[in-house]
Amino acid sequence: MASADEDRATEQPGLRERKKRQTRAALSQAAIRLCVLRGWADVTIEQIAAEAGVSVRTFRNYFTGKAEAIAAGHVERMLRVADELLARPAGEPLWDSLLHAVLGQFVPAGAAAAPAPHHDRWREGVRLMLTEPALAGEIVKANAAAQQALAGAVARRTGTDAEHDLYPKLVAAAVAAGTAVAVEHSLRAEETAPLGAVLAQVFAQLSAGLPVP
Template identity: 75%
Template sequence: MTPAEQVRPSEQPGLRERKKRQTRVALSQAAIRLCVMHGWAAVTVEQIAAEADVSVRTFRNYFGSKAEAIAAAHLERMLSVADDLLARPAGEPLWDALLHAVLGQFSPSPESSSQSDRWRAGVRLMLAEPALAGEIVRTNAAAQHELARAVARRTGTDAERDVYPKLVAAVVATGTGVAVEHSLRADDPAPLGTVVAQVFEQLSAGLPQP
């Protein structure tokens, strides 16, 4: 079962599935928070479970490792982008709708707002962890698949047969990744939302040469 199938077994999940997704989100956020604040090596699965107020057995029911738990945050974010995209007004241009949907998922967290420099440094160290790289690649593939499905519904194309929705999903995933990387590593960092808006402005204009 793919990561996306674990959190989206149907288009309209029932209460049980929504609660399972909420638990996944809580565990993923707890893993990120602890690893950013205390360092990858210092954080255990037991600590993550306690932070999310669940048992270790519950953690194991959802994730095989803390790397998998952390990478799941990206999938959850892109699932929310896909949901928000489909909820946007039908007549809104696609790239305007995508911008609003993406920006809605990139508001600063309380931790990143109150401890900006420390938080950014911790995120950089966490993302550099080799154990996380493979999980991020796998999760990103699932995230792009789900977003392509939403783009296809929005544009009347076919997510399996047509190139367009796949291309848009790949561009959105890459663009948001570039925005996050730039925001984390710039010498004079701008707020992530500002960088995301700049990225999408350039994408919607067709990436004109500066």
């Protein structure tokens, strides 16, 4: 029988990893929030660290700058999508499970209740932030990491191999592209397009095999 010390040694790496993930997420959320509300040029690493309640040294232990911190938010969100996918009922159709998992992270409960003026300001801030050239390369890297994580979850869910089988990689790429298109469409639509409704439309078309309109 394992001793208490051995049990703690087994649990500790998982606990440390969770705490690191929480710190990364807090820093990324702080960077996004400040850059959206204040503008890219008016936000410093010192302000981001203070907003997240950590030191600048801690920030630099995780990220090289604002762009990497912001892009990391996408990876973290897709990691949570992967976690939610694996938690969905085993008998649920894959694309239904994926839609529920994505909506849970991209349209959290209560998001639609935000006042319209605040929502409009946030949309405009996100739109401006995403035009920053410094973000482009980091977003490409974040997308690759996000797809890899999601492909692993799809493989576990479908009994396929994330490294050698094409299917989980294709599904992950389709989900990543579909969510990106939905977010862009929602942000850039002339009239407010609720993200949840756009995501539902995207996944309906993906699950149907993208029939020609």
